[in-house]
Amino acid sequence: GRVQQLLPAHLQGYFSSTPAAPAPATFRSALDPLPYNCDDHKYTTEIISLDPLVIYINNFTTKREAEELVMLGEADFEDSFISRDGTKHKVTGRTSSSAPLEPDLPLVTCILSRARKFMGTMMQPWEPFSMPQLVRYYAGQKYDLHTDYWTSHQIMNDGSGRRFNRIASFFVFLKDNFTEGETIFPYVDVLDKDRERGGDLEELFKGKVSRGMEKGEQKGVKFKPITGNGIFWVNLDDKGVGDRRVIHGGLPVKDGVKIGMNIWPRKFYGGV
Numbered sequence: 001g002r003v004q005q006l007l008p009a010h011l012q013g014y015f016s017s018t019p020a021a022p023a024p025a026t027f028r029s030a031l032d033p034l035p036y037n038c039d040d041h042k043y044t045t046e047i048i049s050l051d052p053l054v055i056y057i058n059n060f061t062t063k064r065e066a067e068e069l070v071m072l073g074e075a076d077f078e079d080s081f082i083s084r085d086g087t088k089h090k091v092t093g094r095t096s097s098s099a100p101l102e103p104d105l106p107l108v109t110c111i112l113s114r115a116r117k118f119m120g121t122m123m124q125p126w127e128p129f130s131m132p133q134l135v136r137y138y139a140g141q142k143y144d145l146h147t148d149y150w151t152s153h154q155i156m157n158d159g160s161g162r163r164f165n166r167i168a169s170f171f172v173f174l175k176d177n178f179t180e181g182e183t184i185f186p187y188v189d190v191l192d193k194d195r196e197r198g199g200d201l202e203e204l205f206k207g208k209v210s211r212g213m214e215k216g217e218q219k220g221v222k223f224k225p226i227t228g229n230g231i232f233w234v235n236l237d238d239k240g241v242g243d244r245r246v247i248h249g250g251l252p253v254k255d256g257v258k259i260g261m262n263i264w265p266r267k268f269y270g271g272v
């Protein structure tokens, strides 16, 4: 106990009860000979909607990071599935491929630590991320409207019996050489506000954000994928209840290849 406390910080790690503070996350990119400081992010943010909270993030990753993330997952693409109750389900509304990104890879650790910092007080230090995931769409592929949260909390598969759900989502665009295939949120309604402003939504966001369309009617917002940029939104309220208004989908890609990355912070909920 006491002896341990008197030791210099770099020796504390020898005591299993006091793990040494992790070294700041850095990684060496194959494309960039300089060590990269993960906390030295370059993103800027713009609020799309306050309630539900949806934030547009410019340059969440650099172009190089985006390229490297794709390289890291590329060999592992398989048909996309949906996870529920600890098992994978294939669904017809999601025709893309997905690849897990090993969270221990230095660049992935770096991106997750950036996401954690972005979340601020929303995430407790002991709450984890789900396995980050690349999603790839070829021409004609899409992901129909869905929510990223589950209507009932899921049980951790670590034997602890703890329940969790996806409190928020990041969807980051990593490859944008394609047409159409926007991410659409039909019930994030900025339409009235936009009308009040004189309909300058596209101008305001320089074409990155535009009005969505559902069943032939202008509705909600859609995001034009731009490499490195991302969308962050909140899925669950304070009580852990899902917000249906953040229902969203990936519209069919017309030409080219779209690749994005899902980052899902997990919140734990008491009781079993």
Ligand SMILES: O=C(O)CCC(=O)C(=O)O
Pocket (backbone or CB within 6 Å): 135, 143, 148, 171, 181, 182, 183, 184, 248, 249, 250, 251, 260, 262
């Ligand atoms: O592809 C998109 O634009 C959205 C993807 C998505 O919502 C998801 O993978 O959960």
Ligand SMILES: [Fe+2]
Pocket (backbone or CB within 6 Å): 146, 147, 148, 248
């Ligand atoms: Fe989603």
